[in-house]
Amino acid sequence: MTMSTNVLAGIGAGRDRKPFAIKEWMFARGLTQGDIRDRVGISQSVVSRTIFGSANNRRVLAYLRDEGCPVHALALPTDMKA
Structure with missing residues (x-):
């Protein structure tokens, strides 16, 4: 397992989501x-x-x-990246 894998998530796009980066972004706003x-x-x-x-x-x-949440933290599904 790599450090970029979200161990709290299931499978699919959410597996690479960075929840703590999202929460930091939310807190700052x-x-x-x-x-x-x-x-x-x-x-x-x-x-x-x-x-x-x-x-x-x-x-x-x-x-x-x-x-404005950083897209890299969201790990969007393929159909939402455009």
Whole structure:
């Protein structure tokens, strides 16, 4: 296993997600999972699982990407990279 693999995640794109880099970015902007939940309109558990890589909710990932979260930390699914 390499250091770039997210041991908290499942398989697929989320496996390479960097949750702690995402959380640092969120903290620097005063953004919480609850804020994302409210803005995207889904449950906080889905937001959390997406950040930590065990889910790939495209609405959460698109929101984070559009707000300026570093794309390398998000490890977006192939269809969202364009």
